[in-house]
Amino acid sequence: MEYDVVVVGGGPAGLATAIRLKQLAAERNQEVSVCVLEKGGEVGAHILSGAVMDPRGLNELIPDWKEKGAPLDTPVTEDKFLFLSKTGARATPNWALPPNFHNVGNYIVGLGNVVKWLGEQAEAAGVEVFPGFAAAEILYTDDGKVRGVATGDMGLNKQGEPGPNYQPGMELHAKYTVFAEGSRGQLGRQLIERFKLDAGKDPQSYGIGIKELWQIDPALHKPGLVIHTAGWPLDADTYGGSFLYHYGENLVTVGMVVGLDYANPWLSPFEEFQRYKTHPEIRKYFEGAKRIGYGARAITAGGLLSLPKLAFPGGVLVGCEAGFLNASRIKGSHAAIKSGMMAAEAAFDALTAGREQDELSAYPQAFEKSWLHEELNKARNFKQWFKKGQTVAVLMTGIEQLVLRGKMPWTIHRTKPDYACLQPAAECARIDYPKPDGKLTFDRLSSVFLSSTNHDEDEPVHLTLKDPSIPVQVNLAKYGGPEARYCPAAVYEFVKDDNGNDKLQINAQNCVHCKTCDIKDPTQNIVWVAPQGGEGPVYSGM
Template sequence: MERESMDFDVVIVGAGPAGLAAACRLMQIANDTEQPLSVCVVEKGADVGSHILSGALLETSALDELFSDWKNMDVPLDSAVTHDEFHWLSADSAKTIPHKLVPKSMNNDGNYMVSAGNLCRWLAQQAEALGAEIYPGFAAKELLIDEQLNTVTGVLIGDMGRDKNGTKKDTFVAGMELRAKYTILAEGCRGHLGKQLIKHYHLDNGKSPQHYGIGFKEVWRIPAEQHQAGKVIHTGGWPLTEAAGGGFVYHMDNQLVAVGLIVDLNYRNPHLSPFDEFQRYKTHPLLAGLLQGGERIAYGARAISKGGFNSLPKMSFPGGLLIGCDAGTLNFAKIKGIHTAMKSGMLAAETLAEAFIKGVEAGKDLDCFATRMEQSWLHDELHSARNFGPALHRFGTVLGGMFNYIEQNWFGGNFPLTLRDDRADYRSLGKAADFAKIDYPAPDGKLTFDRLSSIYLCNISHEENQPCHLLLRDQQIPISSNLPLFDEPAQRYCPAGVYEIVTTADNSKFVINAQNCIHCKTCDIKDPAQNIRWITPEGGSGPNYSGM
């Protein structure tokens, strides 16, 4: 097909913290050095921030470097952390863990509560003011690769206006080629182009597989007498008796609280439903008393890259760089990834700017990025947290937590031993016959809710008559293999009710309700046959989060 094209010096895929920090830093250097530079950021969400979901507590180290005067720039930070607690939960009680027994990495003094989406909207404003071009509503569908040179030369924006069979509708608009001297991939966790790129260039050779969790978040408005602005609570233990993970409660401004649960995706019981574990979490007396009389105003879920240092792929490739959660820069020991994503973007920008200033030939593998990374605090921080996740996976929550306390508090993250977890999360799933089914209580509509009423709060917008963006490598596997072996776990691990088994007297059918998808990527990660492949739908499709 004949396609229009546009040329840029740098194309950045993804308007999250990493991509926007890269755009800001690139333009700062270009303006300071009077180096002409064209930078384009494309974002699949309808607006910047509409696909962004995080807890979120912000450590300002990267922001301090990017905008030293940020405190006078109206950054949308909800409130400073004033009080920090950690509780170990049983089914009906909560035991407060003294600060001296909690790993230092989880200390939140000096941090801020923030809507990551609002922060990205602010960063986008700064990037545009500095001269970058930002185009929301355009999904990067494919990589452009010069096959002769094996070099990435940009991205192809997906077509708009095809029906579910791929036929052109009256509204058809062909996707445009965005050609670039260098391309930065900053799609977030399990980015579909990043996944292809890592495989194509074997960037993860010698590394542990990436590990993931699924994070749930709801925002509630609660009565004033139950609200304590600035208070942060983290929890371990119940309800996660058959999975690792933990919960959080953040008291933001204006009587709002963010309530969430992270469930590690290496769980074994195929009957487990992360969504229902989260709903059950809110029934604990610690949370039920807090939320009583409140109103749930937002819901969302997103996969989290938590493999850390041991799972970081090579972050440079011929023609570009891979940054942020697309590479896996989240610090799981801190349960924070915004500052690390931003720093990786800033390092990428400085690497590219140097290449342009020195006149380096376009399309080269800028492996000097690895040196810049190794000399930064980002490398030191991730290295010091390298054992956090593997310890929990290998020893369990209690013994793994003890190991992490000793390493973080006694050895400053420099314990003379590196633990690894080399089993991919999907391979940990056991057979349905070997595990008891879990009896989850019915939602009460007050504290607990079903999937459909929850995704309603995501403000999902999908044109139903478009090609399905959830692809099966083999149409038969869900019924012929996953159903008898695992009771088809997609029915439960999906937080949005996308997948269901419809059974009639004659047969069973695997149904994909793609219009419900909130782009969490859990199916792409946890499917035991690795049969589901998530790709981008039409640009602008998916959730439209506000204040998340």
């Protein structure tokens, strides 16, 4: 299938790219063929975010979004920032909060609902949207330029052979291909390596975000309330924080982000999040409440200093695929939309000039002149300060953001990738987590059930190992088997075989596509690849 532009990924960045291309074509009376491939069974199915949304990007993309019914229904009315100890909470006065923690003017949303609406706008503009198709391979011209992608075969059995429902993948050829897979995209990772897009950059840094959706007592519901916390249950040397947002009809979204540069292999982000909910200042909202949703997703949090080169022959990276999220604001959707718009404008100009499969240098040039670059530049040191401890981080963030307004004369660099930060298990204190009570705290399997995750059990395992011996001989022996703890979906288990020897069991059907294993595995032995299109979680209203 031939297109002018193929977009891989139907999230905010990918859909913004497609919509902007069609807008430009309509404005200039030109024809541009655009398709969007989305691996989820429907647009929005794999979208997971907090989320407090800054409407700035959407204002530029679709200025009349309110009239068109965009689901941004709960404006932020109140900000709270709490520093938690095990039993206490200390609130920061609003006047002392840096600008990055002010959210009035933003909206609390279910980002999946926003993305579903964006998909409708794209289709109305003439974009061909193909949900349920996972891009599995990058196609290149003879001289090494990207010329499109191929979708994965469907209906393969566990041995990788065609089964009774086999359907071969299809090739989609494009003059330009936009990669918008989200954080730690399978194809984006390959492109960064092939074209050395991260040369001279700080190592990328990630976090895992774990989230639950609850229906709470209307008497406790405060629409528009945004609560962010730092401190307990994480120790002072572990980057992370938590959030609690009130929106919609008695809905509360609660979650935690843990930086994947943590050192102690006994730490479990999932269990830390469950502990967080037991804090007196947090659990009070959940008396008599009902948990109705669960999910987890990695976020790309390295910021401006870790942004790879954005363009290469025949394609570009946009959104969280590249890492445009502003970790200091805990926001990325506005940045994803803006990056997609800039990529679309560069691609459209190239197409109308008769160029194809060259390097869209106009895209990174536009970024460097944009408000998005200015915003990320102000926050460039945020994550790095947290590697120096919470006290230093809080002090320096206040100085940089509140006093200097982001115009600091210094830059702090990172040198170590997240996977290299784990220390040997024997050198770290074990962490004993309490058993879940099934009312406020839960286990992984009951949580995965709420994500509506589904995979065909008779298909190739999509969590691949470069060397099957490493999980036991290295990860278990040296690091205590951290994959059993960093995975939020009970995918990885160390069990005994018939001879009483340890082995790694991979329960791939539980995978919620968070990509944490691909990022945090200390030996970089686990490689996440896309399963059959349409599989994975189905996040409803998340």
